[in-house]
Amino acid sequence: MGKKKSTISNRIRELRFKHGEMTQQELAKLIGVARQTVIAMEQGRFSPSLESALRLAQVFDSTVDEIFSLEPEE
Amino acid sequence: MNAATSGQIIGTVLWLGSCAGLAACVVWQKGSLPLLREQGLALIALGLFALAPCTYLAMQVFRGMPSLVPGAVQFSGGLLLLAAAWRARKQRLDPEAIESTWVFRQKSAAVVLLALGMLIFSYFGSLGDVPAAEAPALFIDTIVLLIVVTIVGHIVVSVLHSPGDDLAAPRDERDRAVDLLSLRNAYYLLTAAFWTMPVIIIAQLPLLTALNIWFALLVAAEVVYYSSVIAYYRLGTG
Numbered sequence: 001m002g003k004k005k006s007t008i009s010n011r012i013r014e015l016r017f018k019h020g021e022m023t024q025q026e027l028a029k030l031i032g033v034a035r036q037t038v039i040a041m042e043q044g045r046f047s048p049s050l051e052s053a054l055r056l057a058q059v060f061d062s063t064v065d066e067i068f069s070l071e072p073e074e
Numbered sequence: 075m076n077a078a079t080s081g082q083i084i085g086t087v088l089w090l091g092s093c094a095g096l097a098a099c100v101v102w103q104k105g106s107l108p109l110l111r112e113q114g115l116a117l118i119a120l121g122l123f124a125l126a127p128c129t130y131l132a133m134q135v136f137r138g139m140p141s142l143v144p145g146a147v148q149f150s151g152g153l154l155l156l157a158a159a160w161r162a163r164k165q166r167l168d169p170e171a172i173e174s175t176w177v178f179r180q181k182s183a184a185v186v187l188l189a190l191g192m193l194i195f196s197y198f199g200s201l202g203d204v205p206a207a208e209a210p211a212l213f214i215d216t217i218v219l220l221i222v223v224t225i226v227g228h229i230v231v232s233v234l235h236s237p238g239d240d241l242a243a244p245r246d247e248r249d250r251a252v253d254l255l256s257l258r259n260a261y262y263l264l265t266a267a268f269w270t271m272p273v274i275i276i277a278q279l280p281l282l283t284a285l286n287i288w289f290a291l292l293v294a295a296e297v298v299y300y301s302s303v304i305a306y307y308r309l310g311t312g
Contacts, residue, residue, distance in 0.1 A: 032246070033246040033247060034246050034248070036177045036248075037246050040248060040307075040310065043310075044310070045309065045311070046310055046311055047311075048247065049247050
């Protein structure tokens with residue numbers, strides 16, 4: 001069976017606003033990346049490393065699969 | 075020594091007075107707050123504006139050869155610093171506003187691409203017209219041009235770059251990912267450059283031609299690297 005190419009979507013922006021309307025700069029500082037990297041993550045232009053994904057889960061008091069989801073491409 | 079005309083002297087004095095008045099307005103706005111970045115930049119810009127006609131006059135009076143070039147350079151520098159002051163003010167008033175989606179490393183890559191483009195144009199474009207004995211001198215001139223354009227371009231980009239947080243920030247995982255992917259793309263051309271060696275030996279090409287082919291492939295690899303950096307930051311790393 002052939003593998004379909006998948007894209008990763010995330011709820012970072014939604015969770016950021018839910019957690020006291022955190023700014024991108026604040027989130028970037030908490031997970032140890034640049035603000036532009038947070039922007040790229042939210043826009044789906046960059047998938048974070050496992051470490052950053054776990055840090056995000058910690059910041060949002062959530063789990064990695066509640067923040068990120070795999071969507072198969074049509 | 076040559077005399078300056080009375081008109082030039084009066085004009086310069088009036089210009090200096092205007093610059094001093096503007097500088098006084100900038101300093102007066104400071105109040106009790108510490109000198110803000112935009113005010114410092116504006117004062118330096120006004121200083122350069124004030125110097126420009128003085129430099130022209132000094133060259134005319136003391137050297138007898140008036141030249142607009144030093145004054146034009148100072149005036150241009152002043153304009154750039156004024157633009158930087160304006161951006162610093164906007165950044166202070168609205169830190170969340172993102173004026174440019176380009177990170178500093180993208181702009182830096184664009185500067186180097188511009189310099190490489192000038193190198194390609196000036197060196198490879200002139201190679202056919204220059205005798206073989208003068209090729210090393212042309213090469214050195216081109217490298218000097220590359221260095222100067224890169225340095226000046228980076229100064230301009232640094233001064234005008236508005237999100238000040240990422241200028242001094244260390245490389246994060248996205249920067250490393252972009253760098254690795256871009257290096258991989260450039261590596262393919264470098265590999266091709268290596269494999270041209272046996273072809274050149276078999277074809278018994280002249281040494282200068284062989285060196286120029288390798289140099290062209292090296293420059294092409296650099297173009298691929300910096301183009302990839304810009305593209306990966308813009309489009310994503312997948």
